[in-house]
Amino acid sequence: MIEQLLHRPWPWYVTGPLVGLVAVSLLAIGNKQFGVSSNLRHLCAAFAPGSVPYFKYDWRHTGLWNLVFILGVVAGGFIGGVLLANPHPVAISAAAVTSLATLGIRDFSGLVPRELFNWQVLLTLRGFLMIVGGGFLIGFGTAYGGGCTSGHGITGLADLQLPSLIAVISFFAAGAAASVFLLPLLVPR
Amino acid sequence: MTSQHREPLLGAYFGMGVFFGIVLTKGELVSWFRIEEALRFKGPYLYLVFASALAVAAPGFALLERRRVRSFAGEPIAIPPKVMGRGVRYVAGGALFGLGWGIVGACPGPLFALVGAGVGVMVVVCLAAVAGTWTYGYLRPRLPH
Numbered sequence: 001m002i003e004q005l006l007h008r009p010w011p012w013y014v015t016g017p018l019v020g021l022v023a024v025s026l027l028a029i030g031n032k033q034f035g036v037s038s039n040l041r042h043l044c045a046a047f048a049p050g051s052v053p054y055f056k057y058d059w060r061h062t063g064l065w066n067l068v069f070i071l072g073v074v075a076g077g078f079i080g081g082v083l084l085a086n087p088h089p090v091a092i093s094a095a096a097v098t099s100l101a102t103l104g105i106r107d108f109s110g111l112v113p114r115e116l117f118n119w120q121v122l123l124t125l126r127g128f129l130m131i132v133g134g135g136f137l138i139g140f141g142t143a144y145g146g147g148c149t150s151g152h153g154i155t156g157l158a159d160l161q162l163p164s165l166i167a168v169i170s171f172f173a174a175g176a177a178a179s180v181f182l183l184p185l186l187v188p189r
Numbered sequence: 190m191t192s193q194h195r196e197p198l199l200g201a202y203f204g205m206g207v208f209f210g211i212v213l214t215k216g217e218l219v220s221w222f223r224i225e226e227a228l229r230f231k232g233p234y235l236y237l238v239f240a241s242a243l244a245v246a247a248p249g250f251a252l253l254e255r256r257r258v259r260s261f262a263g264e265p266i267a268i269p270p271k272v273m274g275r276g277v278r279y280v281a282g283g284a285l286f287g288l289g290w291g292i293v294g295a296c297p298g299p300l301f302a303l304v305g306a307g308v309g310v311m312v313v314v315c316l317a318a319v320a321g322t323w324t325y326g327y328l329r330p331r332l333p334h
Contacts, residue, residue: 016237019238019245023242036297036298037322039297052326071206073301080211116221132313145283147271149296158246159270163276167279170283174287178228179225179229179294
């Protein structure tokens with residue numbers, strides 16, 4: 001009974017407020033702005049700054065807390081995604097199932113489709129472009145745009161910052177376009 | 190304490206990270222299915238999560254900032270405003286990130302959570318993202334902002 005309860009996915013009205021709570025807590029703990037993509041810059045600064053001025057800063061001073069935070073996220077992903085894994089498929093709408101089936105997705109179990117996210121997929125051109133190209137765009141775009149779904153979408157919007165609203169509108173529009181127009185070209189078949 | 194800056198409360202940030210990682214996975218925000226559902230406008234889940242997150246974060250921020258309270262670490266609480274400039278970076282950078290987000294079906298937080306959740310190939314997405322950020326840093330002087 002309790003076991004079942006722990007493995008059940010959380011509804012939006014639990015998930016959303018808790019995400020907001022994380023952002024507020026980080027501010028209250030140490031005046032830290034919730035934003036995950038900064039870590040990509042901190043990783044560059046820590047491991048491969050080269051001669052690039054953008055990576056010449058004291059990453060321990062500005063970023064160590066965030067790198068520790070993201071290490072926690074990996075651990076939390078193990079707890080929520082493995083130890084407390086939901087045995088049932090993610091309950092997306094019937095319309096979403098129909099729409100994603102047109103991409104050739106057959107297996108709707110797990111958090112991500114196994115057909116797309118496995119090591120073999122890297123050996124196909126489409127799969128390589130999806131995994132490596134997609135990841136590259138995420139890293140390039142968040143650095144250029146100064147934030148991602150957490151930094152702009154939560155922190156910036158909650159602080160009523162206009163630049164964040166512009167970034168959010170832009171990445172939602174581009175995300176929708178990519179899902180509809182690019183994904184069909186990149187799904188390995 | 191040495192002259193070198195030492196970040197206090199690192200354990201608290203790790204704990205918040207663990208909590209956020211559990212929220213991301215149990216709330217299915219790491220799920221490709223949920224993200225693509227939202228980006229194809231086939232279900233309201235992600236939008237409801239965002240709206241309710243902001244419903245907590247916005248008044249929370251306002252309260253902490255207006256009251257001029259100090260954080261547990263002792264600093265005054267203030268969120269630095271983002272520099273608008275010509276705004277090119279927010280439109281172009283946002284769009285490039287959005288393309289990657291739509292293709293991979295995960296944004297930076299979920300990428301790290303999925304590594305923990307056992308989707309090994311996400312390590313490659315993370316490394317590619319670091320390479321993307323590095324490339325931005327290298328090209329930064331030549332890009333419009």
